[in-house]
Amino acid sequence: MEKQKNRSRKATKIVAGEWEMLFEDDVEEFVGYNRLECEVKIAKYRKVTIQDKDLYHLVFNLTPFYPEGGGQIGDIGQISNSSENIQIIDTKKENNLIIHISEELPKNISNDFTARVDSEHRNSSSRNHSATHLLHHVLREELGNHVEQKGSLVSPDHLRFDFTHFSKLSEDEIRNIERKVNGMISKNISLEEYNNIPISEAKKMGAMMLFGEKYADAVRVIKFEDSLELCGGTHVSSTEEIDAFKIVSEGSISAGIRRIEAITGDKHKKHTKEMENTLNTIKSLIKNIDPIQGIKDLIQENKSLSKKLEKYKSKELVILQKDILLKREEISGIGVISEEVDLDSEGMKSLSFNLRKSENNLVMLLASESNNKVILTLMITDDLIQDKNMDASTLIKDLSTEIKGSGGGQSFFATAGGSDASGIDKSLNKLKEIFR
Incomplete structure (x- = not known):
């Protein structure tokens, strides 16, 4: 047991070095809502060792990189100049500092760099984040105002939304939720963004706030028609950019808490294509242009054969019973x-x-x-x-x-x-x- 504990400690061991200051900069400005690229300087850095692997934390004077927060994962991308190109593999926030994580330290640390966010990664996350807001709004509309957000994950690949509800969603409910979200997408609703407004004003607007969450005096409100939420994440400029929305799973994660996982955009197109290929394969295998009827026929045939097999087994067992007694x-x-x-x-x-x-x-x-x-x-x-x-x-x-x-x-x-x-x-x- 002690050896296991030691292995566990070693596996999760994180050693963070002291910050190396290059110049004083009290405010690291985030400009990533409107820009995915800007010129930056490295204000400070430190070396961090995780499981014997060295990483570097970089802090800039300003940044277009969105740090992990509000369920949305951090941006990736690069900083570069004429002499080198450094990959940013993740972006986190620590004590109000936006930290850019890299596997290497620039050779000329004091030089100016162009910071570029991976646009595909960001845009996919933005699609899924905006879709999460639409989903939250539709869930309350479809299931009732008892629905409250209990957690979320927004990544480029998919979105995950945890919410309060007392029962499993029926197939009809899932289809209706999908239909309503896709209806909002096809309406091409423009984003209305309110930055640094007093929280009292946000409450008057009817903005959704998470129960138990602490908010600053000045907040940001994201609005898509009747969907209003306090949010610091990145979003599409209009719902049409989400393209399409598909729920891929729904289930319970604890008493009274349900989880929906969904996809949008290119992932939705890929999923649809895979489903079409699967359907065509089924049609080919069962040799029936109507796959549903073909499967029903197979199930019925299987039941009939199973009954015949059980009768055969019973007869064989009677014969074997006599033989084994000998x-x-x-x-x-x-x-x-x-x-x-x-x-x-x-x-x-x-x-x-x-x-x-x-x-x-x-x-x-x-x-x-x-x-x-x-x-x-x-x-x-x-x-x-x-x-x-x-x-x-x-x-x-x-x-x-x-x-x-x-x-x-x-x-x-x-x-x-x-x-x-x-x-x-x-x-x-x-x-x-x-x-x-």
Whole structure:
């Protein structure tokens, strides 16, 4: 346990060096709402080691990079000049500082750089963030005002939204939510953005605020028609840029909390294409232009075949039952059957339970092997349990050692699994030896 704790500490060990100041700059201005590129200087930096990997935290005098916050992941991109190009792999916020994370430190740290945000990464995140606002608005409209946001994730690939609701969403509810969100997208609603307004004014506007969240005196409000929320994230200039919205999953994450995951834009197009390919494959496999009816027909055919198979198995089991009773040996006054059979675990169980009802004074060990996996079942009739105090669960543990396995169960029936098929004969013979 102590070794595990030490490994865990080592795996999560973070060592942050002291900040190296290049020049004093009290305010790091964020200009990324309107610009994805600007000229910057590095004000300070530090080296950070995480799991023996060195990273560098860079702070600029101003930045177009959006730091992780409000559920939205941080921007990526690069800073460059005529002599070097440094990749920014993430952007975080710490003590009101926007920190740009890089795997290398610029050679000429004091030079001027052009900071460029990865536009595809940012625009995809913005689409998903705006779609999250539309989803929140539609959920309250469709399900009721009891819906409250309990968490979110906005990334370039997808969005995730956690909210309060008392039951699983029906397929009709999910389709209606999708339809209404897509309706707002197709209306091409323009973004209305209110920066640095008093929080009292935001409340008067009816802006959505997260319960328990602490807000500054001056806030930013994002508005798409009737959707109003306090938000510091990045957004599309109009809903048409979202392109399309699709819910890919809905489920419970805890009591009274549901989670929706959804996609937009290019991810939606890719998802739609994959679904079309899947549908075409199904049509081809079932050779029916109507895949739904084709699948229904297959299900019905499968049910019919399953019934026929069960009847066949029942007949075979009756024949096998007669045959296996011929293998019965009397050892020290006790009937013993110890045989390898060509049955699956359910067949072995059915055979054992049938003989338990019809026979007395019988101990039966069955063994079966498939793909180098061994199954043992042991049945003891009730009279032997009562009169001889026998216990199948105890016996099976001893027998299973021969197949390098383990097992357990009840006094009248127990099972074991193992990996050594060469031990089957040993376990079958061992049962006989126990009673000799």
